[in-house]
Amino acid sequence: MTTIILKPKKEESLKRFHPWVFSGAIQRVVLDARHTSDAPDEGELVCVRSSANEVLGTGHWQVGSIAVRILAFGVEDLPKDFWRERIRAAYRMREAIGLVNYPHSEERIQPHNDTFRLVHGEGDFLPGLIVDVYAETAVIQAHSVGMHVCRNEIADAVVAEVPQVQNVYYKSDDTLPFKAAIEGDKTGWLISSRDRLEQRESEEYWSTENGLSFRIDWLKGQKTGFFIDQRENRALVERYARDKDVLNMFCYTGGFSLYALRGGARKVDSVDVSQKAIDLVNINVAKNFPEASNHSAVAADAFEYLSSQKEQGKTYDLIILDPPAFAKHRDAVKNALRGYQRINTKAIEMIRPGGILFTFSCSQAVDKESFRLAVFSAAAQAGRKVRILHQLHQPQDHPINIYHPEGEYLKGLVLYVE
Ligand code: SAH
Numbered sequence: 001m002t003t004i005i006l007k008p009k010k011e012e013s014l015k016r017f018h019p020w021v022f023s024g025a026i027q028r029v030v031l032d033a034r035h036t037s038d039a040p041d042e043g044e045l046v047c048v049r050s051s052a053n054e055v056l057g058t059g060h061w062q063v064g065s066i067a068v069r070i071l072a073f074g075v076e077d078l079p080k081d082f083w084r085e086r087i088r089a090a091y092r093m094r095e096a097i098g099l100v101n102y103p104h105s106e107e108r109i110q111p112h113n114d115t116f117r118l119v120h121g122e123g124d125f126l127p128g129l130i131v132d133v134y135a136e137t138a139v140i141q142a143h144s145v146g147m148h149v150c151r152n153e154i155a156d157a158v159v160a161e162v163p164q165v166q167n168v169y170y171k172s173d174d175t176l177p178f179k180a181a182i183e184g185d186k187t188g189w190l191i192s193s194r195d196r197l198e199q200r201e202s203e204e205y206w207s208t209e210n211g212l213s214f215r216i217d218w219l220k221g222q223k224t225g226f227f228i229d230q231r232e233n234r235a236l237v238e239r240y241a242r243d244k245d246v247l248n249m250f251c252y253t254g255g256f257s258l259y260a261l262r263g264g265a266r267k268v269d270s271v272d273v274s275q276k277a278i279d280l281v282n283i284n285v286a287k288n289f290p291e292a293s294n295h296s297a298v299a300a301d302a303f304e305y306l307s308s309q310k311e312q313g314k315t316y317d318l319i320i321l322d323p324p325a326f327a328k329h330r331d332a333v334k335n336a337l338r339g340y341q342r343i344n345t346k347a348i349e350m351i352r353p354g355g356i357l358f359t360f361s362c363s364q365a366v367d368k369e370s371f372r373l374a375v376f377s378a379a380a381q382a383g384r385k386v387r388i389l390h391q392l393h394q395p396q397d398h399p400i401n402i403y404h405p406e407g408e409y410l411k412g413l414v415l416y417v418e
């Protein structure tokens with residue numbers, strides 16, 4: 001196997017189980033005999049050693065500032081059953097917290113919730129890999145070339161270890177590094193149960209979250225098709241929704257809207273810039289609340305919608321703001337914070353006295369404190385008395401590896417606005 005030798009002292013973070021090797025930490029690369037080129041192949045499994053030749057771990061090589069993502073510490077190669085063991089450990093964790101079934105129960109699936117994240121990258125000791133489960137289908141997303149190379153082994157391990165999963169769809173066209181030389185399709189079915197082969201392209205897939213049905217479009221939808229990370233926070237919206245006029249801004253497929261309707265909201269307005277998302281919201285509302293006449297969905301830009309509604313004197317009792325990541329990189333943080341401040345000011349201004357704002361940031365590069373400061377500035381600018389009721393975060397099936405604090409990304413505040 002190819003060996004990566006680190007510069008002196010650069011082994012420290014690996015010894016503390018941080019799984020990334022930065023390219024600047026590398027002293028030299030010793031290619032194994034089969035290489036004809038002068039560098040490892042992207043996605044190749046390599047062994048990392050300290051300058052004193054101590055084995056630190058094995059991981060995937062990639063061109064870029066993170067040169068190696070460690071899969072297993074302290075070993076020269078991956079153990080034989082590596083994928084099955086790691087997937088089993090991830091599933092066991094979801095089982096232990098009662099998310100996929102109750103421990104010691106015969107039921108292998110919770111009838112009221114068959115939607116969960118099975119693998120959350122570094123949080124499940126599998127850097128570069130996301131696996132989301134929707135009823136009997138798992139959707140795999142590779143963020144590293146190494147995970148792309150291993151996609152079939154991963155799919156086999158998921159089907160073998162997760163009782164509810166029969167099909168595996170692969171969706172990595174937006175997540176693999178675009179400069180990398182990738183062999184094979186970045187999107188498509190990896191495993192599909194036989195009776196589905198004919199109809200799979202046209203079939204409608206439904207998945208259940210806390211008893212609510214959602215149409216999942218992983219073929220064309222965003223991310224793996226749904227935002228599982230808001231499950232717990234949606235349940236909190238349900239608690240506060242009774243008799244309220246609700247605005248769900250950046251609604252995507254209407255997650256928060258359905259919970260608000262079930263919680264007894266008087267009226268729910270769902271807004272998203274994407275018409276495709278709005279079509280899905282309407283489908284989801286019709287499926288869960290066929291009689292509902294208190295929901296409307298509009299395709300519009302958030303900033304324009306809030307400005308025009310405000311001009312018309314419109315107000316709400318409860319607003320949810322769940323925008324896409326405003327900062328995709330560190331250098332975009334300043335602009336992102338300005339964006340958060342602007343949108344939150346507009347929302348706070350539209351909240352009736354005694355109303356509630358749920359506001360989120362899913363930008364990994366924006367930390368909790370900076371986000372809170374942006375919302376603080378928004379409150380001050382709106383000139384309202386504001387108190388924090390809850391500080392929200394990502395749910396348990398999006399775990400943060402304690403050695404990899406970068407895994408923390410979703411933060412939210414629930415504000416009481418007087
Ligand atoms: N709250 C959603 C997830 C939101 S993802 C849920 O619970 O599932 C962010 C959404 O913001 C996407 O659906 C995207 O289409 C939408 N969006 C992006 N830019 C926007 C804009 N300028 N105005 C309104 N919506 C926007």
